[in-house]
Amino acid sequence: MRHIISIALMLSLIWLVNSGHYNPLQLSLGAISVFFVVWLAHRMDVVDHESQPIHLSKQLPIYYLWLIKKIVISNIDVARLVWQPKTSMTPHFQRLLISQKTDMGRVIYANSINLTPGTLSVDLKDDYVLVHSLTTDGMEELLQGEMAQRVKELE
Amino acid sequence: MSLVVDILSAICLLTGSFLILSGVIGVIRFPDFYTRIHAAGITETLAASLILIGLMLIAGWGLVLFKLILILLFILFTSPTASHALGKAAWKSGLKPHGLVNKHDED
Amino acid sequence: MNNMFLIVTTITLLVVMALALIRAFAGPTVFDRVLAGNLFGTKVVLLIAVMGFLTGRPDFLDVALTYALINFISVIGILRFVEITRKSSPKEQS
Numbered sequence: 001m002r003h004i005i006s007i008a009l010m011l012s013l014i015w016l017v018n019s020g021h022y023n024p025l026q027l028s029l030g031a032i033s034v035f036f037v038v039w040l041a042h043r044m045d046v047v048d049h050e051s052q053p054i055h056l057s058k059q060l061p062i063y064y065l066w067l068i069k070k071i072v073i074s075n076i077d078v079a080r081l082v083w084q085p086k087t088s089m090t091p092h093f094q095r096l097l098i099s100q101k102t103d104m105g106r107v108i109y110a111n112s113i114n115l116t117p118g119t120l121s122v123d124l125k126d127d128y129v130l131v132h133s134l135t136t137d138g139m140e141e142l143l144q145g146e147m148a149q150r151v152k153e154l155e
Numbered sequence: 156m157s158l159v160v161d162i163l164s165a166i167c168l169l170t171g172s173f174l175i176l177s178g179v180i181g182v183i184r185f186p187d188f189y190t191r192i193h194a195a196g197i198t199e200t201l202a203a204s205l206i207l208i209g210l211m212l213i214a215g216w217g218l219v220l221f222k223l224i225l226i227l228l229f230i231l232f233t234s235p236t237a238s239h240a241l242g243k244a245a246w247k248s249g250l251k252p253h254g255l256v257n258k259h260d261e262d
Numbered sequence: 263m264n265n266m267f268l269i270v271t272t273i274t275l276l277v278v279m280a281l282a283l284i285r286a287f288a289g290p291t292v293f294d295r296v297l298a299g300n301l302f303g304t305k306v307v308l309l310i311a312v313m314g315f316l317t318g319r320p321d322f323l324d325v326a327l328t329y330a331l332i333n334f335i336s337v338i339g340i341l342r343f344v345e346i347t348r349k350s351s352p353k354e355q356s
Contacts, residue, residue: 082178110235132252
């Protein structure tokens with residue numbers, strides 16, 4: 001039930017932001033479309049803790065702040081590499097074991113790897129993720145596992 | 156007050172433009188496909204965010220602000236998925252990365 | 263004053279799109295081309311947004327949002343198409 005309320009709130013917010021016309025007729029049409037989409041999603045059985053991860057909503061903002069800091073730092077690193085000669089690149093390509101147990105944790109981990117430029121997850125399996133990194137530093141940072149630890153705390 | 160906002164938005168727009176240019180020059184210069192994805196990543200995370208934040212500062216409070224936030228969120232949600240799909244499709248079709256420093260185990 | 267920076271951003275975006283097109287034409291593998299196409303699409307979204315502010319018509323943002331959606335779906339679609347074609351004709355692998 002909480003998940004249904006959450007998806008209805010989110011859809012209503014998106015509708016209100018995108019519409020910009022607030023007379024009774026259009027508001028009721030919007031409400032009808034929100035109900036219709038919620039009903040469809042319920043019928044498709046996709047309204048659950050995976051599509052509406054509200055149990056994460058408390059810890060997520062802290063993780064996002066940390067991730068934004070990481071994204072800015074790694075962006076500057078890659079931008080510096082672009083303006084340097086080619087020899088300063090040291091590409092690595094290897095498997096990393098992952099400790100997250102749930103699918104949600106694995107997806108968050110792989111997405112975070114992708115969001116920071118300089119590291120890219122190429123393949124994701126049950127127990128490992130295949131990572132391509134642009135520099136030795138980027139790979140070593142992942143091997144040290146601060147990101148993995150933080151994602152694990154989210155689960 | 157409005158002068159401060161103007162200067163902040165100008166800084167955001169100019170930094171974003173510079174980062175976007177760096178990213179695309181990386182896409183032109185970098186030697187193989189897997190390294191090029193990293194360069195494209197710059198233009199899709201920080202550079203796009205900076206330009207959209209610059210526009211948000213110009214727009215001020217209102218519906219336009221929320222639409223810009225929606226666009227920004229959408230770009231941030233989809234770009235890692237798109238680059239993962241690109242990398243995975245290339246890896247499955249047998250494209251090997253060049254110039255590796257370490258040796259990796261073959262599948 | 264703001265207009266000047268918006269114009270600078272627009273020109274940069276146009277240059278960036280031209281450079282992305284160079285990679286799309288030159289790219290040795292099909293994935294390089296798809297990557298350049300994806301890059302081009304994201305830049306079009308930003309360009310539409312900036313142009314909307316430059317001409318004083320923020321309604322353009324709806325177009326930008328729609329374009330972002332279509333761009334993502336088209337990239338995934340092209341990649342699936344490439345994967346399926348490669349599987350059915352493995353001899354063409356380079």
